[in-house]
Amino acid sequence: MARASTTSDVFNALGDVHRRAILDVLLTGEKAVGAIVGAVSMSQPQVSRHLRVLGEVGLVECRAEGRRRLYRLAPEQLQPVQDWVAKYERAINDRLDRIEDYLEELQRQGDDRDT
Structure with a gap:
């Protein structure tokens, strides 16, 4: 059975080079959006959009620390x-x-x- 052509599954989410780059950054541990932005040379809105997709498929988890949002890899997914x-x-x-x-x-x- 073919997978749907959406970002709603892990395979399609990983199909984007920018999302893979974000996952690479998170390999070393939890990061705030600003740190991810600096590491992948994308704008904050672009990074946030990709993080939302990665979060929807369960590849990243987010936690709040004050006003900051910290993201970490969820490798079991x-x-x-x-x-x-x-x-x-x-x-x-x-x-x-x-x-x-x-x-x-x-x-x-x-x-x-x-x-």
């Missing part, structure tokens, strides 16, 4: 992405194993010819 990527990783590893087996067989055949 990346599990669907990790599960999806794991399928491809297994497929690639299976292919590499078959290539390795084939190369070892070729090596054995070459060794048999030398003797």
Whole structure:
């Protein structure tokens, strides 16, 4: 089943390079919007819009500290992405194993010819 073409799921939210950059900034810990703005070279309204999308899909959490809003990564929400990527990783590893087996067989055949 195809995913809806919205930002309402983790996959589509991660499809935007700016949102991925914001997540990269939050990898090091909780940050205020101003710190995120400085790190990603976007305007505050742009960062706030992206943070809202990331918050809607559960990738970031926000807490108030006085007048400031502090954002932090919610990495457990990346599990669907990790599960999806794991399928491809297994497929690639299976292919590499078959290539390795084939190369070892070729090596054995070459060794048999030398003797």
